[in-house]
Amino acid sequence: MTLEILTSDLLSPVRHGFFSRRGGASSGIFKGLNCGYGSSDQTEAVTINRQRVAAAMEVEPEALVGVHQVHSPTVLTVDSPFNGDKPKADAVVTATPGLALTILTADCQPVLFADLDAKVIGAAHAGWRGALDGVLEATVDAMETLGAQRANTVAVIGPTISQRAYEVGPDFLDEFVAESPENLRFFANGEGDRLQFDLPAFGLHRLRQAGVGQAEWTRHCTYSDPDRFYSYRRSTHAKEADYGRLISAIKL
Numbered sequence: 001m002t003l004e005i006l007t008s009d010l011l012s013p014v015r016h017g018f019f020s021r022r023g024g025a026s027s028g029i030f031k032g033l034n035c036g037y038g039s040s041d042q043t044e045a046v047t048i049n050r051q052r053v054a055a056a057m058e059v060e061p062e063a064l065v066g067v068h069q070v071h072s073p074t075v076l077t078v079d080s081p082f083n084g085d086k087p088k089a090d091a092v093v094t095a096t097p098g099l100a101l102t103i104l105t106a107d108c109q110p111v112l113f114a115d116l117d118a119k120v121i122g123a124a125h126a127g128w129r130g131a132l133d134g135v136l137e138a139t140v141d142a143m144e145t146l147g148a149q150r151a152n153t154v155a156v157i158g159p160t161i162s163q164r165a166y167e168v169g170p171d172f173l174d175e176f177v178a179e180s181p182e183n184l185r186f187f188a189n190g191e192g193d194r195l196q197f198d199l200p201a202f203g204l205h206r207l208r209q210a211g212v213g214q215a216e217w218t219r220h221c222t223y224s225d226p227d228r229f230y231s232y233r234r235s236t237h238a239k240e241a242d243y244g245r246l247i248s249a250i251k252l
Contacts, residue, residue: 003033003056004228008156010214014114014121015057015100016250018158018218020228024049029240034230036104036245050247057100057249064249066102067092069125073135075142091124091139095146100251106232107161107222109203110248113139113212115148121250126157128172131203132179137210150211157207157217158248161233163188163198165223172197222246 003024005017024033025048030041033049047061054061062081067089075091078099092101093113101123103110108127114120124130124139140150170193176183186205188196200217207215222229235243 003052005056006158006218006220008112008216008218010154010156010216011112011114011250014116014250014252016112016114016248017056018110018112018220018248019053019056019246020159021230021244021246022228023052025052026244029235029242030244032230032244033247034244035102035247038104039245040242041244053102053247053249054100057251059098059100059251063098064100064102065092065094066104069104071125071127071129073130073133073138075122075124075135075138077142077146090126090130090135091122091142093120093122093139093142093146094252095120097252100249102247102249104245104247105158105160105222106230106235106243106245109160109199110158110246111136111139111155111203111207112158112248112250113143113153113155114250115143115153117152118146118148119252120146120148121252123248123250126203128197128199128202131199131206132176134206136203136206140207140210140212151213153212155207155212155215157200157203157215159218159220159222159229159246160200160203161223161231162200162221163196165221165233166197166199167194168197169194
């Protein structure tokens with residue numbers, strides 16, 4: 001099966017893609033294009049999957065530049081692949097051609113950025129914690145230091161968990177309302193004291209507040225489409241031992 005690569009007109013003509021799980025070498029609960037070495041999948045299968053992604057991005061596998069994601073607002077500026085262990089961070093930016101910036105997700109938001117005029121790109125991992133703590137704004141700030149202008153920057157949120165699938169409790173709500181009472185609008189009432197949180201709408205809000213020129217969500221829900229996407233929450237509900245990781249990538 002060939003790879004399925006979701007793209008956005010906003011990022012064209014920059015080479016980029018939100019890769020679905022289709023077309024990979026992994027099997028069992030990881031069936032498909034699992035690109036996470038942090039999973040318990042066979043290392044050989046993950047390596048093959050990443051080689052396929054690298055080929056699609058027209059780079060060598062070692063030019064797939066990612067970080068050890070920890071749900072932080074930390075952004076790294078890179079001009080070459082990392083040597084040895086990946087540093088802990090949740091976003092990367094570059095003005096160096098030939099590097100494919102990558103993010104791994106399984107419900108959190110993968111966000112790809114580009115200022116086409118300045119030739120500066122970025123990639124961020126934005127779950128609820130990272131988004132609340134400012135990883136998206138920090139990515140735009142880091143791009144500006146490389147010459148990007150936020151008004152010329154576009155940002156696209158790839159497949160992520162949608163509001164109808166994201167049930168949370170009152171303590172979760174309290175964290176968001178403590179930051180700003182306006183954040184209440186990203187929650188809908190659920191069963192009992194449960195609420196439904198709209199992560200991509202919150203991400204778009206933060207991006208627009210940061211002043212990016214254009215921002216959009218591809219409108220793909222990871223939880224609701226098991227044939228195409230991995231989902232941490234769906235795997236948890238199914239009592240599966242582990243879950244695969246989707247990869248998103250962008251390069252100059």
